[in-house]
Amino acid sequence: MDVRTEDGNPRNKCALQPGHSLMDWIRLGNSGKDLSGVGGKLRPVAPRELAAHSTEGDAWLAIRGRVYNVTHYLAYHPGGTEELMRGAGMDATELFDKVHPWVNYDSLLAKCLVGPLRVDRPDAEELFGSNDSTPRADRLREPSKAQELVRKSMENLANCITPVRKKITARSEESVKSINASRIIQSLVQSSDLPVTISRRAAASPVKDPTDKPPAPLRFDWIQTSQRLTLSVYTGPLANPGGCAQLCDGVLSVDVVTDGWLRTLRLDPEKPLVEPLQFKVYAESGKIEVTAHKEEAGVWRGCGEAEAGAATRTAGPRTLRCAVSARARVSHDTVLLSLRPLAVAVAVPLGYHIRLHFTQEDGSECVRSYTPVGEGWGGELGALRLAVKRYEAGALSPRLAALEQNDSITVSSPYGNFQLQRLKNARKVYLVAAGTGITPMLGLIKFLLSKSNPRCELIHLLFFNKKEEDILFSDKFDEITKEDDRFITTHVLSEASSAWKGLTGRINSALISQCFGKDSLTCTESCGHFAAVCGPTEFTQTALELFSHADMSENCVHAFMG
Numbered sequence: 001m002d003v004r005t006e007d008g009n010p011r012n013k014c015a016l017q018p019g020h021s022l023m024d025w026i027r028l029g030n031s032g033k034d035l036s037g038v039g040g041k042l043r044p045v046a047p048r049e050l051a052a053h054s055t056e057g058d059a060w061l062a063i064r065g066r067v068y069n070v071t072h073y074l075a076y077h078p079g080g081t082e083e084l085m086r087g088a089g090m091d092a093t094e095l096f097d098k099v100h101p102w103v104n105y106d107s108l109l110a111k112c113l114v115g116p117l118r119v120d121r122p123d124a125e126e127l128f129g130s131n132d133s134t135p136r137a138d139r140l141r142e143p144s145k146a147q148e149l150v151r152k153s154m155e156n157l158a159n160c161i162t163p164v165r166k167k168i169t170a171r172s173e174e175s176v177k178s179i180n181a182s183r184i185i186q187s188l189v190q191s192s193d194l195p196v197t198i199s200r201r202a203a204a205s206p207v208k209d210p211t212d213k214p215p216a217p218l219r220f221d222w223i224q225t226s227q228r229l230t231l232s233v234y235t236g237p238l239a240n241p242g243g244c245a246q247l248c249d250g251v252l253s254v255d256v257v258t259d260g261w262l263r264t265l266r267l268d269p270e271k272p273l274v275e276p277l278q279f280k281v282y283a284e285s286g287k288i289e290v291t292a293h294k295e296e297a298g299v300w301r302g303c304g305e306a307e308a309g310a311a312t313r314t315a316g317p318r319t320l321r322c323a324v325s326a327r328a329r330v331s332h333d334t335v336l337l338s339l340r341p342l343a344v345a346v347a348v349p350l351g352y353h354i355r356l357h358f359t360q361e362d363g364s365e366c367v368r369s370y371t372p373v374g375e376g377w378g379g380e381l382g383a384l385r386l387a388v389k390r391y392e393a394g395a396l397s398p399r400l401a402a403l404e405q406n407d408s409i410t411v412s413s414p415y416g417n418f419q420l421q422r423l424k425n426a427r428k429v430y431l432v433a434a435g436t437g438i439t440p441m442l443g444l445i446k447f448l449l450s451k452s453n454p455r456c457e458l459i460h461l462l463f464f465n466k467k468e469e470d471i472l473f474s475d476k477f478d479e480i481t482k483e484d485d486r487f488i489t490t491h492v493l494s495e496a497s498s499a500w501k502g503l504t505g506r507i508n509s510a511l512i513s514q515c516f517g518k519d520s521l522t523c524t525e526s527c528g529h530f531a532a533v534c535g536p537t538e539f540t541q542t543a544l545e546l547f548s549h550a551d552m553s554e555n556c557v558h559a560f561m562g
C-alpha cells in the first residue's frame with residue numbers, strides 16, 4: 001500500500017496551529033513555566049492515579065516507567081491531540097513504540113516529568129507481554145488508521161535503509177528518504193550520544209509484522225541430574241528465539257518469542273526449584289535449554305505438571321532491572337559490561353538489540369541501544385554483555401562506562417528484525433562494520449563458524465576505525481583467523497599512524513572491490529552470498545549503495561540499524 005499523500009508526505013503528521021512548532025515547544029520548556037504541573041518535584045505515581053489524568057485538560061501518560069504530564073504538549077504534538085490522547089491515563093509505552101519509537105520523548109518531555117510509575121517487579125507477561133482482553137489492551141491491539149499508516153510508512157523507512165538496491169531515480173523515492181531523515185533528526189533534538197545511529201535502530205526495529213499463522217504450542221522434554229532440572233524447548237531450526245524464564249510462586253515459567261509470537265510453558269515442578277536459572281539458546285537448532293536448581297538434591301520421578309499455552313502476539317518490549325555483574329576493558333575507551341537481570345534469565349535473539357534506560361540528574365530519562373555481544377567475546381556467561389564506548393560529550397555513555405559491579409540499570413526486552421533464516425544458505429559472508437557497529441557482527445561470526453554450521457565457506461570482515469587502538473576485539477579476531485581459515489579480517493583506518501601497514505581511508509567502491517574481489521559480489525540464484533552492514537547512518541547507506549552497484553541482490557544484504 002502506498003501511503004503517500006498528494007504533497008508527497010508519506011506520513012500522517014497533523015498541521016499544527018501557528019506558534020506550536022517544535023521550536024515553540026522548546027521555547028515554552030525553557031520559559032520557566034511549570035509543564036509537569038507538580039512544580040518539578042518528582043514523586044512516584046500509582047497506576048490508579050495515572051488513570052485519573054485522562055482528559056484533554058489534564059493528561060498524563062507513562063513511557064518506560066516515567067509518568068509525564070502531556071497536557072501542554074497536546075497542541076504541539078505533530079500527530080495531533082486525538083492521537084496523543086489515545087495514550088492518556090495509561091502506560092503508553094507500547095502504543096508509543098508502535099507509532100514512532102525513534103522519537104526522543106525523554107528530551108521532548110523532560111520538563112513534563114511527574115515521576116516514576118510505581119510498579120511491582122515485572123512478571124513474564126510484562127517482559128514479553130501478550131495481549132489480554134482488558135479495554136487498555138483493546139486500545140493497543142486495534143491500531144487506528146493513523147497508526148496503520150505510520151506503521152506502513154515506517155516500513156518504507158526500513159526499506160529505505162535496508163535495501164538501497166537501485167540507483168534512486170524516482171522523485172518520490174528520493175522524497176521519502178529525505179523526509180524521513182530530516183524527521184529523525186528533528187525528533188532527536190537535544191540528544192547527544194550517537195543520535196542518528198540510534199534512531200535508525202529504533203525506527204527500523206519493531207515494525208515487522210508477525211507472521212499470520214500462529215505457531216503450535218511449544219514442544220519440550222526434560223532431563224535431570226540430582227542437583228538440576230533442565231527443560232529443552234524446541235522452536236525449530238534458525239527460529240532465532242528470544243525469551244525469559246523465571247520462578248513465580250514455585251512455578252517455572254518460560255516465555256519464548258519467535259517472529260512476533262509469544263508462547264509460554266509453565267511447569268509446576270514435582271518438588272521445589274530455586275534460582276539461579278539459566279536460559280541458553282542453540283541458534284542452529286532453535287533449541288532452548290532452561291536450567292533450574294533443585295532445592296533438595298535427589299532424583300525425581302517426573303518433572304511435574306507442565307502446561308504449554310497457545311501462541312499470542314507479542315506486545316511491545318518492556319523493561320527490567322539488571323545489575324552489573326562484571327566489567328572488563330575492551331579498548332582505551334570501551335568497556336564490556338555484563339548485566340544480569342534480577343530474578344529472571346533472559347536471552348536476546350541473534351542480531352537484536354536492547355535499550356538501556358538511565359535516569360539523569362534532572363529526572364529525565366536517557367535511552368540508548370546496544371547489541372549484546374554474545375558468547376565468546378568476553379564478559380560473564382549467561383549475562384547480557386554490552387560493549388559500551390565512552391563519548392566524552394555523551395549524555396549517557398560516560399555514566400554507563402563508569403558503572404561498577406552491583407550497580408543497577410533498566411534494560412528493555414529485545415528489539416530487532418534480523419531473520420536468522422537468511423543465513424540458511426549463506427556460504428560466502430561479507431561483513432562491513434564501523435566502530436561499535438561491530439557488535440551485531442560478533443554473534444553472526446560465532447554462529448557461522450560454529451561446528452553445527454558446516455555450510456559457511458568464507459567470512460570476510462571489513463572493519464573500519466579511526467586509529468589502531470580503536471579496533472575492538474582485535475585479539476579475538478586474530479585468534480579466530482589463526483584457528484579457522486574461513487575467517488578473514490581486513491582493517492581500514494581513517495586516521496592511521498605512520499607505523500600502520502594496513503589499508504587506510506573511508507569506505508568506497510575501490511576498497512570494496514579490492515577486499516572482496518571485483519566480481520565476486522554479483523548475485524545469482526544460487527550464489528550463497530550474504531552481506532551485513534553496521535555503522536553510523538551515512539556509512540551504512542554508502543555500504544548499501546556500494547553493494548547495490550556491485551550487483552548484490554537485496555535478498556542477500558542486511559543492514560543492522562546502528
Ligand code: HEM
Nearest residue numbers: 011012013078079083084087092095096099105108146183
Ligand atoms: C502514546 C500515544 C501517541 C500516539 C498514538 C502518537 C501518534 C502519533 C502520530 C499518528 C504521529 C504522526 C506520525 C507521522 O506521520 O509523523 C505522531 C508524530 C509524532 N509524535 Fe506522537 N503519538 C503519541 C505519543 C507521543 C509522545 C509521548 C511524544 C513525545 C514527545 C510524541 C511525539 C511525536 C513527534 C515528535 C512526532 C513527529 C515524528 C516525526 O516526524 O518523525 N508522540 N505521533
